[in-house]
Amino acid sequence: MSFTEMWLAAASSLRASPLRTFLTMLGIWIGVASIIIIVAMGQGGQKAVISTIASTRLQNTIQILPQEIVEPGLPQPGQVLSFQTSDLQLAQQFSGVASVSYSLYGQATVGYHSHTLNASVQAGPAYLNDLAHFTVISGHMFTSTDVLAHRQVALVSQSLAGQLFGHESPIGRVILVGGYPLQVIGETISSQFDLMSRFLGSNYLYLPSTTCRDLFPWWGISEMDVQVSPGASVGQVSQRLVTALNIHAHNAQAFEDASGLWLGLEQTVRKVSTILTLTIGSVAGIALLVGGIGVMNIMLVSVTERTQEIGIRMSLGATRRAVLLQFLTEAVMITTGGGLLGVVLGVGASASIRWFTGFPASVSWQAAGVGFLFSMVIGVACGLYPANKAARLNPIDALRYE
DSSP states (O other): HHHHHHHHHHHHOOOHHHHHHHHHHHHHHHHOOOOOOOOHHHHHHHHHHHHHHTTTSSSSSSEEEEEOSSSSSSSOOOOOOOOOOHHHHHHHHSSTTEEEEEEEEEEEEEEEEEEEEEEEEEEOOHHHHHTTTEEEEEEEEHHHHHTTOOEEEEEEHHHHHHHHTTTTTTTTTTTEETTTTEEEEEEEEEEOOOHHHHHSSEEEEEEEHHHHHHHOOSOOBBBEEEEEETTHHHHHHHHHHHHHHHHHHTTSEEEHHHHHHHHHHHHHHHHHOOOOOOOHHHHHHHHHHHHHHHHHHHHHHHHHHHHHHHHHHHHTOOOOOHHHHHHHHHHHHHHHHHHHHHHHHHHHHHHHHHHHHHHOOOOOHHHHHHHHHHHHHHHHHHHHHHHHHHTTTTTHHHHOOO
């Protein structure tokens, strides 16, 4: 029997029981699709987090942060939790420093008429949209003049605007933030997929840093942003400035350049997300293996049901090798078909997740290829025993079987 005849005969046998064939494929189908979807979401989530971290590092800008508390709980003796005005003045006097600004973060109540909501407040310089990764979709961003003049202006996220103003434009409205009136000058939307908003909500309020300190003087300055003069070395300025700030704070470990922190965070995110993806993906691999066992079970049933057919074929001259290849081909066709359908389902589901939720699910064609090849290997491995059992049947016994 030629290769083509063998495949046509296998296809004919599978078409004779379409429902059984489909249900047998289903386990392989779901297993391969699960692997693709899990890897796509794992890699997409990793890229989203890393791009968020990487985009916080602006060119020619040094972000200095208080070092984190070593032990959880209360601050350690001598721990510096925020910057003082004198720290900002010290940084401004450094050679190679073009400008110094700061950022604050917190929670506040936002009111408009009878509506009162809690919102996450981010305050900073005129380039806060680059630091906080948002785009102004209506109105305008506050300016450096607004920051210097302590103007009582604010930008609201699209979600917060919808809850406060409904379908009306927020531009020009006066809201109460912590009991103080602020005029809305812009509406924003996140410029990238924001994982944290999925957990913390998407009600954001953006203020000039000076205005925020006027409203909430007890909030600590949690970040210093230093823009380096053209031609100056960012690394050298950062090293000298951090050293000077630590001496000024009488604490050798009070402050640190955030670039090292972000780099370490990137590496941690890569390791954790890779481990999680492999762990969860292995569960999908187990599901694929269970599907292969289902293929073996069905093929054993098929051998039993077709015992007389095997006897007739052998009595007409079919070799044991031909019978073995016949049943092995059927098993491989089932798993290969399930693998192809799984690839289509996995890619389609990943695209749907990206389209409908905005989650940057990134299809890994390596994972799709591995899943498909694994399905073929399972077809050979799980089809070999039933095929070998069929090939070893005694033709006379097979003809007598009822």
